[in-house]
Amino acid sequence: MKCRRCEEQAVVEVRHAHAAYCPTCFVERCREQVSRAIGEHRMIRSGEKVLVAVSGGKDSLAVWDLLLDLGYPADGVYLGLGIGGYSDRSGDCARAFAERRGATLIEIDLASEVGFTIPQAANTRRMPCSACGLAKRHLLNKTALDHGYDVLVTGHNLDDEVAVLFGNTLQWNMPYLARQRPALPESSGFARRVKPLVRLTERETAAYCVIRRIDYIVEECPMASGNRHLLYKELLNTLEERDPGAKATFLNGFADRVAPLLDDLAAQERDSVGTCSRCGSPTTAEVCAFCRLRDQATRPPRRRKKRRRDRSVHAEESPVTGGESRRP
């Protein structure tokens, strides 16, 4: 197979684009796709301070690498989730990358910062990935604001977005659908959150890392089993194999034709946000979902059962601020 652009030997096929590329042209294509996403959704404006949420996985390291090469002097933030050897190894990947690129990496350790780890948070009634996602969104947003960054970048790729869209559509979850955007504007208490990899599939970001010799954590998080989005991704790839381009068509059709119809709902959700009486974070409840998670995760195990009944009196969290049905 020959490269579509230069006729050299190709190393990676992009079936939904009916093309294959050599390493040099593939990297160039990834940069173009990221530039295009940033431009189309006005993700980053010149002179803004950019913070990348770095997990040590392929997507976050790829997006950091791409932003640096595109001339954005982005810093990274790594959250130590306390998931045993998995966290140790992913932290090593993040640190090694930062060192290789001479970039700044802020490190936040959950156990010392908020008093619990993800395995402890998974001992509550939340599913592990839901608790983890909530903690990550809260802490990443807080770090971005505390350190004066204008924009928080995450490594969500096309497959992540398609899986979330698929899940939210299966449930016709209108508030969640209303806020599914490649760029969520800044609002009171929130930094702008953007997803520059939204035009690249998971297979493309992994190929990018292999070609760029970026050492990322390949092993699966031990707490991911049972994660519904993994199942959706497999289903969607079965569809994609038979009908290349199906995933992008689904996502782009939503963005072009459905999302604009939900603008009012998105604005309504944003307007209903107040502040948490405990930590000051944005929330639609009296106490935000993160503070409630922290209470549950740090409570001594014996008393947990008794207090569980009290929880039903709390107002349910709006999807604007927590409880989002998605992986982070």
Add this chain to the structure above:
Amino acid sequence: MKIRLHNPRREVETTGPLRASDLCKQLGLNRESVLLIRGDELVTGDALLQEEDVVEVRPVISGG
């Protein structure tokens, strides 16, 4: 040839020469969900893998 698999990490043997896309079929894997890496270079589905090759089958789907 040696085939390295992940999650869990293990190694299996198969006989070359073999097309990369046929290796995926043999292993029952969706080509959208994996990358094939010979030595340390990516290969496309039409690549002919040889008996002496070491091939990593790297999953690309991640849950977190």
